[in-house]
Amino acid sequence: MASIMYNAILLFGAPGSGKGTQGKILGAIPGFYHSATGDLFRALDMNSDMGKMVKGYSSRGELVPDDFTIKLWTQHMAALVASKRLDPQSIMLLMDGVPRNPAQAKLLEPLVRVHRIIHLVCSDLDQMVQRMRLRAIKENRMDDADEKVIRHRFEVYEKETRPVLEHYTQDKIIRIEAGNSIMQVLQDILAALTPLKEAFDLTQEC
Ligand code: AMP
Numbered sequence: 703m704a705s706i707m708y709n710a711i712l713l714f715g716a717p718g719s720g721k722g723t724q725g726k727i728l729g730a731i732p733g734f735y736h737s738a739t740g741d742l743f744r745a746l747d748m749n750s751d752m753g754k755m756v757k758g759y760s761s762r763g764e765l766v767p768d769d770f771t772i773k774l775w776t777q778h779m780a781a782l783v784a785s786k787r788l789d790p791q792s793i794m795l796l797m798d799g800v801p802r803n804p805a806q807a808k809l810l811e812p813l814v815r816v817h818r819i820i821h822l823v824c825s826d827l828d829q830m831v832q833r834m835r836l837r838a839i840k841e842n843r844m845d846d847a848d849e850k851v852i853r854h855r856f857e858v859y860e861k862e863t864r865p866v867l868e869h870y871t872q873d874k875i876i877r878i879e880a881g882n883s884i885m886q887v888l889q890d891i892l893a894a895l896t897p898l899k900e901a902f903d904l905t906q907e908c
Pocket of ligand 1: 717739740741743759760761763764765766767771798799800801802806845855
């Protein structure tokens, strides 16, 4: 059987830049599906060996190993397809939190056609730290509760994740100012994605 090829838009940016917030809203639009690796990891049983391993990395603000991450993501997507909750032909994925380094981008190449990269850019580090602190309380996230872990997450982003941008052709990357209000960021993303989404939906109707 030929392997599945997913169509996707990457939601890209530093921790606290709003990928999850925007992904959840956009994921409510028919034809989009929001998929966040962080959510997948948090849904694991934390008493299982897998859960304990993931918790070890995430509580230190480090990346979970690539092979495990991509395998978990691939299996999760395949299960959605098999149970008919997701039709890869007609759905545009909003990938949030993956790929997180160039090696993951390479592993995803045979599986994912990346149409656009929404790069949420926020120059105000303190604003993002503040967002993460609020999220730690609201969502009971240990990795965002500790200032030292938060700072380390930014270092990991700069060193390991940002180079992912070089993996794709620059005409696919759309920079959006992430320091603005949720509504403004949403409006900017919608303006950038509307022509692509409409063209993609038209190919489904033919
Ligand atoms: P997030 O919810 O995207 O901020 O992710 C929370 C934590 O989950 C990260 O700090 C990593 O430990 C782990 N994680 C999420 N996505 C990935 C990924 N693609 N690769 C490796 N680790 C990840």
